[in-house]
Amino acid sequence: MTRKEGVVLKGTGGLWHVRAETGETHEASLRGRLKQEREETKKLAVGDRVMLEMDQRGAHWAIAEILPRHSQLARRAPGAGQGERIVAANVDQVVVVFAAAKPEPHRRMLDRFLVIAEANSLQSRIVLNKIELVDSSEAERAFSDYVAAGYPVHFTSVKQRIGLDELHDQLAGKTSVLTGPSGVGKSSLMNSMYPGLDLRVGEISESVNKGRHTTVGALLHPLPDSGYVVDTPGLRELGMWGLASEHLDECFREFRPHIPQCKFGNCTHRVEPGCAVRQAVAQGSIGSERYDSYLRLREEIEDSERKWAPHTLAKKRRS
Numbered sequence: 001m002t003r004k005e006g007v008v009l010k011g012t013g014g015l016w017h018v019r020a021e022t023g024e025t026h027e028a029s030l031r032g033r034l035k036q037e038r039e040e041t042k043k044l045a046v047g048d049r050v051m052l053e054m055d056q057r058g059a060h061w062a063i064a065e066i067l068p069r070h071s072q073l074a075r076r077a078p079g080a081g082q083g084e085r086i087v088a089a090n091v092d093q094v095v096v097v098f099a100a101a102k103p104e105p106h107r108r109m110l111d112r113f114l115v116i117a118e119a120n121s122l123q124s125r126i127v128l129n130k131i132e133l134v135d136s137s138e139a140e141r142a143f144s145d146y147v148a149a150g151y152p153v154h155f156t157s158v159k160q161r162i163g164l165d166e167l168h169d170q171l172a173g174k175t176s177v178l179t180g181p182s183g184v185g186k187s188s189l190m191n192s193m194y195p196g197l198d199l200r201v202g203e204i205s206e207s208v209n210k211g212r213h214t215t216v217g218a219l220l221h222p223l224p225d226s227g228y229v230v231d232t233p234g235l236r237e238l239g240m241w242g243l244a245s246e247h248l249d250e251c252f253r254e255f256r257p258h259i260p261q262c263k264f265g266n267c268t269h270r271v272e273p274g275c276a277v278r279q280a281v282a283q284g285s286i287g288s289e290r291y292d293s294y295l296r297l298r299e300e301i302e303d304s305e306r307k308w309a310p311h312t313l314a315k316k317r318r319s
């Protein structure tokens with residue numbers, strides 16, 4: 001029987017586009033047996049590595065097996081982790097692009113992207129593009145919190161071709177989710193690193209994404225040399241659904257060494273005495289803006305927990 005391994009690039013109406021290791025793309029449907037598996041983690045997503053098998057007549061490819069995943073970017077429905085949806089599988093990193101100016105970088109939004117990546121146990125990389133528009137040492141100072149937290153930060157300019165080779169090297173051979181607000185230069189960066197590559201990375205189409213029930217699938221784009229870029233309808237839409245408020249602190253990397261030092265095990269790092277996180281903020285080892293982001297996001301998550309908790313309870317009682 002003819003069998004080969006491949007990577008799922010996209011799915012449309014039950015038909016999946018699978019790129020074989022040798023480069024050609026096949027359309028394949030999922031074997032009935034796999035369709036029936038109820039396990040959430042077995043649901044197929046772009047980025048999944050699969051085994052293809054040719055049917056007896058030699059006419060169609062079928063996905064016979066989904067190979068184990070090493071990571072995933074998931075979207076969870078509000079309220080107790082039901083209805084998890086895998087946006088992409090085997091993601092190696094999230095690349096968050098902002099502009100140094102035009103538009104001004106939005107730190108709160110950056111922190112939100114980083115939290116979503118951390119909540120999915122994915123590594124992040126920050127790109128500050130249009131660096132030629134500002135004083136570069138000032139920009140470096142403004143982003144020193146992130147460097148200190150352990151995030152790689154790239155300062156780039158498409159206009160002056162700064163930092164593009166370094167970024168290109170970090171995309172090679174990896175599967176990257178590229179995201180960031182509109183107008184920061186995501187398409188320009190990709191086009192200048194990979195001339196001729198036609199990507200719509202990270203673009204958020206307002207009309208398709210407004211309804212919560214509309215689902216727009218992600219696409220996996222092979223890069224010309226090696227590696228893939230995941231084209232999602234936008235990470236922001238993923239929200240922080242499913243992240244419990246008591247786990248938010250761990251999604252701020254630089255908080256982690258301090259959390260176990262707090263006097264109370266369930267410390268919210270707001271008003272509790274003996275809070276090691278607040279002490280680190282006072283001493284400057286945690287940036288105050290990062291701490292402010294934490295407080296705001298915590299409020300936001302707690303609000304949604306209050307909103308969804310009765311709903312979840314009612315559901316549980318019914319079943």
Ligand SMILES: Nc1nc2c(ncn2[C@@H]2O[C@H](COP(=O)(O)OP(=O)(O)OP(=O)(O)O)[C@@H](O)[C@H]2O)c(=O)[nH]1
Nearest residue numbers: 129130157158159181182183184185186187188203
């Ligand atoms: N000054 C300057 N302008 C840049 C740079 N990179 C991109 N631009 C400009 O910024 C504008 C937006 O760039 P795009 O690449 O379309 O931005 P995008 O992030 O793909 O935006 P969306 O597709 O809307 O999400 C364009 O006019 C680019 O020419 C840069 O390094 N410096």
Ligand SMILES: [Mg+2]
Nearest residue numbers: 186187200201
């Ligand atoms: Mg674009």
Ligand SMILES: [Zn+2]
Nearest residue numbers: 262267269275
């Ligand atoms: Zn604390």
